[in-house]
Amino acid sequence: MRWFLVAIIAYVLVLLKNVFAPGGLAVMVDGHPAQPDLLLALGLFLAIYFPPREVFVAGWFLGLVSDLVSVAGRLGLKALLFCLVLYLVSHLRGNLPRQRALVQFAAALLTVFVVHMAWHLATAVVGGAWPPVLGSAEAALLDALYTAFLAPYLVWILLLMRSPLGISAAMAGRE
Amino acid sequence: MVFLARRSRRTAAHRGTWQRVLFAALPFVALGLLVMPQSAADRLRLWVSPVFSPLQNRTEAAALDIANRMRQAGPTSPEAEVAALRQDMQALENALAEATGRLNQQENVIRDLARIRQDLDGLPCRLTPARLLAPEVAGGQAAARLSEGSGKGVRRGGAVIVRRIDRGARDAIERGEPVLVAAGLVGIVDEVGPTTSTVRLTTDPRTSLMVQIVTRRDGQWRAGPEGIARGSDDGTAITVQGISRTADVTIGDFVVTSASPESSLPPYLIVGRVAQCDLPPAALFHSLVVEPRASAADAREVYVLAPELPPPPARPPARR
Numbered sequence: 001m002r003w004f005l006v007a008i009i010a011y012v013l014v015l016l017k018n019v020f021a022p023g024g025l026a027v028m029v030d031g032h033p034a035q036p037d038l039l040l041a042l043g044l045f046l047a048i049y050f051p052p053r054e055v056f057v058a059g060w061f062l063g064l065v066s067d068l069v070s071v072a073g074r075l076g077l078k079a080l081l082f083c084l085v086l087y088l089v090s091h092l093r094g095n096l097p098r099q100r101a102l103v104q105f106a107a108a109l110l111t112v113f114v115v116h117m118a119w120h121l122a123t124a125v126v127g128g129a130w131p132p133v134l135g136s137a138e139a140a141l142l143d144a145l146y147t148a149f150l151a152p153y154l155v156w157i158l159l160l161m162r163s164p165l166g167i168s169a170a171m172a173g174r175e
Numbered sequence: 176m177v178f179l180a181r182r183s184r185r186t187a188a189h190r191g192t193w194q195r196v197l198f199a200a201l202p203f204v205a206l207g208l209l210v211m212p213q214s215a216a217d218r219l220r221l222w223v224s225p226v227f228s229p230l231q232n233r234t235e236a237a238a239l240d241i242a243n244r245m246r247q248a249g250p251t252s253p254e255a256e257v258a259a260l261r262q263d264m265q266a267l268e269n270a271l272a273e274a275t276g277r278l279n280q281q282e283n284v285i286r287d288l289a290r291i292r293q294d295l296d297g298l299p300c301r302l303t304p305a306r307l308l309a310p311e312v313a314g315g316q317a318a319a320r321l322s323e324g325s326g327k328g329v330r331r332g333g334a335v336i337v338r339r340i341d342r343g344a345r346d347a348i349e350r351g352e353p354v355l356v357a358a359g360l361v362g363i364v365d366e367v368g369p370t371t372s373t374v375r376l377t378t379d380p381r382t383s384l385m386v387q388i389v390t391r392r393d394g395q396w397r398a399g400p401e402g403i404a405r406g407s408d409d410g411t412a413i414t415v416q417g418i419s420r421t422a423d424v425t426i427g428d429f430v431v432t433s434a435s436p437e438s439s440l441p442p443y444l445i446v447g448r449v450a451q452c453d454l455p456p457a458a459l460f461h462s463l464v465v466e467p468r469a470s471a472a473d474a475r476e477v478y479v480l481a482p483e484l485p486p487p488p489a490r491p492p493a494r495r
Contacts, residue, residue: 014227024238053194060201067208068223075216076208083201126209 001046001054002166009158010062013038014069020146027146034142036150037112039066043086044111044151045158048098049167052090059086073123081115081122101152108151109144116140284476287357291478300441302355303348303479305340307471308371334410336379338362338471342479343370351439353432353480359445359468360432361477376471377413377446378406385433386415386446388424399424401433404446404465413447415463422461426452430465441480445469 016038020026026033043062047055063082067075089111097103120136158165208216284304291302342348344367352364354374362376375382388399402417418424428449434442451464471477 011227019238019241021238025241053198057194057197057201060197060205063205064208068220069227071220074209074213075211075219076205079208080202080205083205 001050001058002164003058005161005164006042006046006058007061009161010039010042010065013042014065017069027142029142030138032139032142034139034146036147037066037116037143038147038150038154039063040082040112040115041108041147041151041154042158043082044089044104044108045155047086047089047111048093048096048104048107049165050090052087055090056083056087059083073119074126077119077122077126078115081118085111085115104152104155105148109148111144112147113140113144116143280476287476288478290357291355291480294443300483301481303342303346303481305342305346305348305354305477305479307374307475307477308339308341334378335471336376336406336410337365338374338376339371340364340374340477340479341371343368343372345369347481348372348479349481353440353444355444355478355480356469356474356476359447360440361467361469361471361474363440364479374471374477376406376410377404377467378410380406380408380410382406384440384446385435385438386430387433388415388418388422388449389429389431390423390425391428392423399428401435402463404430407464412450413465413467415449415465416460418461418463420454420459420461424449424452424461424463426450430463 017035018024020035020038022028022033022035026035028034039062043055043059046058050058060079060083063079064076066082067073067078070078089107096107117136117140120140121133124132124136159167162168288302288304340348340354348364348367350364350367354361354364360377362374362379363382364372365375366373377384382405384404385401386404387401390397390399400418400422402415404413404415406412407414413430415430426449430446430449432438432440432442432444432446445468447465447467449463450466451462453462455462
């Protein structure tokens with residue numbers, strides 16, 4: 001993995017995060033502004049193309065950046081969740097047809113839902129409140145859907161940079 | 176070639192070692208961050224924000240622009256246009272209601288300022304409007320700017336004795352300056368930060384003021400004896416000490432700041448009214464409990480009173 005390039009991409013995605021802020025391109029559903037988690041989508045891309053240990057480290061730093069740019073929640077929570085979930089995805093990916101948009105969609109949907117749900121519940125528990133399970137699930141699902149719709153496009157853009165990122169043609173499924 | 180192959184193997188091994196170290200250490204670092212106090216985490220977020228915010232502001236403006244265009248490009252049928260116009264109308268009405276509320280608030284501020292100015296009777300001073308920050312503000316970036324800890328400034332019984340205002344050294348606020356509302360003295364500026372300050376309320380046991388009793392007997396107002404006012408131990412009232420047992424004091428008398436030159440505050444600011452007046456048989460002094468006239472719990476807008484700054488020295492005319 002080319003760490004410097006990944007850091008630059010992460011920085012650009014953090015800047016893009018504001019584009020999807022409420023009032024911008026966030027989709028209001030039932031009072032909840034659904035926003036895509038682009039940093040997690042980047043982490044997922046790394047998880048399906050790079051070895052688990054590198055993914056773990058990258059996931060940790062992406063989570064920390066996500067923690068730092070958000071205004072709420074405990075610092076370090078997303079770092080922990082990102083690295084653990086992405087490490088797991090990287091281990092379980094097996095022989096998935098990762099170049100298929102549907103697979104990317106499903107993987108993004110599941111990963112973002114799990115991470116966001118865990119984050120909502122953990123934040124509520126740490127804050128001393130009874131976790132609002134249904135509300136959290138709805139918010140997590142909306143964010144996951146939005147991310148999943150954008151994930152194939154993000155993967156396509158990132159695959160255009162496969163050689164600078166250090167992904168071989170075989171890895172990218174373009175033999 | 177052999178050298179290059181060896182070097183490449185060594186670099187890969189080195190990278191592998193680092194990854195193993197990070198793999199083992201990072202979860203613990205994350206746990207360390209998790210147990211970190213929220214105020215420290217918020218401060219960290221505040222420090223990091225300049226890395227992203229300059230470009231973020233630009234992207235946000237671009238996003239708003241795109242979103243507006245998308246919304247305008249949407250419905251074209253007459254019914255949809257009527258619905259869109261109705262929505263705009265509602266938004267405008269909401270904005271108007273909000274503006275009316277703000278105007279009313281500004282009018283209240285102006286009225287309060289005029290009343291306090293009148294009470295100060297031409298004293299050379301300036302009044303800085305400030306807002307008491309809600310004590311429940313916590314979490315997010317706000318907490319990093321506001322407080323060192325939620326437990327600070329609250330007595331055991333739950334009485335709040337320290338509040339924060341949204342003015343600091345940048346607004347020329349200085350330690351020891353009185354904080355007022357139209358009804359009277361609320362507290363004294365204690366610690367001054369760049370953008371916020373701590374206000375020690377009159378009910379804080381650490382607050383000590385030189386005060387004077389003002390009495391009204393048979394329709395006649397009289398300046399009474401002077402004493403020292405301190406916040407009570409439970410932080411709910413003010414006690415006044417040093418009032419001689421021969422002094423004529425009763426429940427309902429007014430307590431104002433002293434006109435004595437030794438007093439650090441401007442004279443005749445209303446502190447409160449006597450709520451309890453005890454005179455034990457063998458005591459030399461009255462034991463007075465004063466109810467503060469201005470309650471910080473009810474107030475939102477306050478005014479920091481400061482001596483008028485001397486005008487800047489006139490520059491001598493430049494010689495040609």
